[in-house]
Amino acid sequence: MLPFGGGDDGFLLSRGFRALGQRLLVKRLGLGAVRDPAKRERFYEDGLAALVRESELDCAVLLALDAVHDPNGEPRPGDTMLYASNDRVQTTCARHGDAFLFGASVHPYRADALDELDRVASLGAVLVKLLPNSQAFDPAAPRLLPYWRKLADLDLPLLIHCGFEHTLPAIDQAFGDPARLVPCLEEGATVIVAHGGSAGRFHARETFGGFLRLLERFPRCYGDTSALANWWRSKYLFELLDPDTLARRYGVKLEAPFDRFVHGSDFPVPSTPFAFSRCGDRRSRAAARASANPLDLDIALKRLAGVPNEVLSRAAKVLRLPRKRISESPAR
Numbered sequence: 001m002l003p004f005g006g007g008d009d010g011f012l013l014s015r016g017f018r019a020l021g022q023r024l025l026v027k028r029l030g031l032g033a034v035r036d037p038a039k040r041e042r043f044y045e046d047g048l049a050a051l052v053r054e055s056e057l058d059c060a061v062l063l064a065l066d067a068v069h070d071p072n073g074e075p076r077p078g079d080t081m082l083y084a085s086n087d088r089v090q091t092t093c094a095r096h097g098d099a100f101l102f103g104a105s106v107h108p109y110r111a112d113a114l115d116e117l118d119r120v121a122s123l124g125a126v127l128v129k130l131l132p133n134s135q136a137f138d139p140a141a142p143r144l145l146p147y148w149r150k151l152a153d154l155d156l157p158l159l160i161h162c163g164f165e166h167t168l169p170a171i172d173q174a175f176g177d178p179a180r181l182v183p184c185l186e187e188g189a190t191v192i193v194a195h196g197g198s199a200g201r202f203h204a205r206e207t208f209g210g211f212l213r214l215l216e217r218f219p220r221c222y223g224d225t226s227a228l229a230n231w232w233r234s235k236y237l238f239e240l241l242d243p244d245t246l247a248r249r250y251g252v253k254l255e256a257p258f259d260r261f262v263h264g265s266d267f268p269v270p271s272t273p274f275a276f277s278r279c280g281d282r283r284s285r286a287a288a289r290a291s292a293n294p295l296d297l298d299i300a301l302k303r304l305a306g307v308p309n310e311v312l313s314r315a316a317k318v319l320r321l322p323r324k325r326i327s328e329s330p331a332r
Helices: 017-028 037-054 086-095 113-122 142-154 178-186 208-217 234-240 243-250 282-289 294-305
Strands: 010-012 060-063 082-084 100-104 127-130 158-161 191-194 221-224
Touching (some): 037 060, 060 086, 086 100, 086 113, 142 178, 178 191, 208 243, 234 294, 282 294
Parallel strands (some): 100 127, 191 221
Antiparallel strands (some): 010 082
16 A cells, blocks of 8 residues: 555655656546645545456455564664555555455564454455565564464565565665575474565575475465566466476476466566567467456456466465455555
């Protein structure tokens, strides 16, 4: 969720080159004419809910993002660019109950972290979202074992960014190493690795192979397809479609890699149709690009490449959703 309205329970700061990116985002979302921040946020919420209702998705997970905290549990507002509190996001989800599911976020360093996990679970959270690169914590730190154990006890899946972070300021990119998730998985938590743990193009250090090795080792580890329809990460989508390539490049044996993936859109980060210019024939490419709804465009491009339809509905099992809510697309 993007908290355009500001306030103690959420804010979105503009710094450096990202200020330009935010202005472009506001323009792309059609929010430029809405000057009042509170009205802009409501306009964004209503517009996103409408996109979900008009898409082929049944619903979307709306994600909170907790503030950066130091090892003593104190908030670090100076290092926090995006903060959307659990209460703010849960209220929005309740207002659009037919479109949104509640995705919570609880920083592991919070003094009340375990209690907050209990609370968000009682409020109906379907997962917990974390971004260690930007939230400044090491997933492999021994002090986090009770946190991971609590997630497992609550059967509350973890959606966690791995690889390099490009959208928000990163405090330590090393915290995105997929290997740092081993303690969490060993505690029995269900883990969804955002973007398939990919690094993105032009990185000297690749993280995708580390994620694939987690899939080999841990049956409760999944990936999501968010951002894989964007040119920056699309190459990983094509590699996942070819198990022989995975074996040759990364030394892993996965006969059907997409059996361990759920759908994710990464909205409002856009998909890039030109990355799929070699998929299908001219007619099928034109049909995919014709999708006016960005959520449907994301699905159409992945389907054009050959991603199985089962990926769209697997979240029902992973997130323990009622049968009537069979699709999931994490949206910021």
